[in-house]
Amino acid sequence: GAGVSQTPSNKVTEKGKYVELRCDPISGHTALYWxxxxxxxxPEFLIYFQGTGAADDSGLPNDRFFAVRPxxxxxxxxxxxxxxxxxxxxxxxxxxxxxxxxxxxxxxRLTVL
Amino acid sequence: xxxxxxxxxxVTLSEEAFLTINCTYTATGYPSLFWYVQYPGEGLQLLxxxxxxxxxxxxxGFEATYRKETTSFHLEKxxxxxxxxxxxxxALRQEGNYGGSQGNLIFGKGTKLSVKP
Numbered sequence: 001g002a003g004v005s006q007t008p009s010n011k012v013t014e015k016g017k018y019v020e021l022r023c024d025p026i027s028g029h030t031a032l033y034w035x036x037x038x039x040x041x042x043p044e045f046l047i048y049f050q051g052t053g054a055a056d057d058s059g060l061p062n063d064r065f066f067a068v069r070p071x072x073x074x075x076x077x078x079x080x081x082x083x084x085x086x087x088x089x090x091x092x093x094x095x096x097x098x099x100x101x102x103x104x105x106x107x108x109r110l111t112v113l
Numbered sequence: 114x115x116x117x118x119x120x121x122x123x124v125t126l127s128e129e130a131f132l133t134i135n136c137t138y139t140a141t142g143y144p145s146l147f148w149y150v151q152y153p154g155e156g157l158q159l160l161x162x163x164x165x166x167x168x169x170x171x172x173x174g175f176e177a178t179y180r181k182e183t184t185s186f187h188l189e190k191x192x193x194x195x196x197x198x199x200x201x202x203x204a205l206r207q208e209g210n211y212g213g214s215q216g217n218l219i220f221g222k223g224t225k226l227s228v229k230p
Contacts, residue, residue: 004156033217042117042202042220043157056215091157098216099208104149104157 002026004105006092012111013082021077021108025094032075033102034067035091043091049075050098082112115140119203119221126193126228134188134224136177136203144205146170146179146186147218151200160188160201164208193228200225 005024013019025032030051035043045059049069057067064082069075079086089109093102120135138146148160148170161170166181175190186203203221 031216035218040222042204042222043218045217045219048215048217050215056217059217093157093218095216101159101162102218106156 004092004094004103006090006105006108008108009106010109010111012113014113015082015084017082017112019079019082019110021079021090021110023075023077023092023094023105025073025075025092026103027073029094029096029103030072031095031098031100031102032069033093033095034075034077035093037089037091037107039088046077046090048098079110082110084112086110087112115144115205115207115219117203117205117219117221119201119224121222122200122225124224124226126226128195128228128230129192130228132188132190132193132197132226134201134203134226136186136188136221138184138186138203138205140184140205140207142207144207146177147204147206148175148177148186148188149202149204149220151202151223153199157202193226195228195230198226198228 034046048056089107163170163179
């Protein structure tokens with residue numbers, strides 16, 4: 001079956017611009033996580049959705065970052081007024097529920113010039 | 114807070130050599146421990162896991178034992194292959210609602226392994 005997909009695979013933007021990153025989880029998975037992986041680092045947790053609600057957004061670095069999952073499936077990570085420090089690979093993972101294995105997407109590489 | 118520390122790479126080995134990648138963790142409560150692997154050009158994949166002390170996770174010839182007394186979860190393989198070349202990440206996850214966790218993974222920095230023929 002289809003795995004987790006993320007679009008776009010690469011995004012280049014200019015400082016100050018707004019970007020949206022999309023995640024399509026595995027069908028039927030209620031739990032969805034966003035992580036950010038900077039160069040040479042492991043992934044760092046950003047936000048967790050259970051169904052449509054953001055159950056834990058404690059990893060979001062500041063209020064420029066926001067994420068939604070309006071129908072409990074596809075999620076969009078939104079970054080306002082991008083900064084060069086936002087450049088990283090943004091990973092999405094989904095699982096049946098939070099106790100089960102997380103399956104990762106291929107990531108979106110964001111470059112802020 | 115909770116954290117994971119793994120040996121820095123890169124690690125370069127010859128085919129059929131023995132592999133150890135060290136991983137230690139700091140955590141309260143009763144976390145589960147994981148090794149994830151990222152092959153070149155691919156996404157993160159779960160390699161193995163252990164959910165309680167003294168459990169041994171194993172997969173594809175890799176093994177790791179959950180050692181609570183030394184807070185370690187070292188990854189080992191007796192004979193590596195060129196196809197094992199990848200970046201390996203150690204991770205933990207708090208279970209239940211311990212510490213307010215919602216099941217997110219906490220990763221180490223990763224160790225790049227290169228296996229030469």
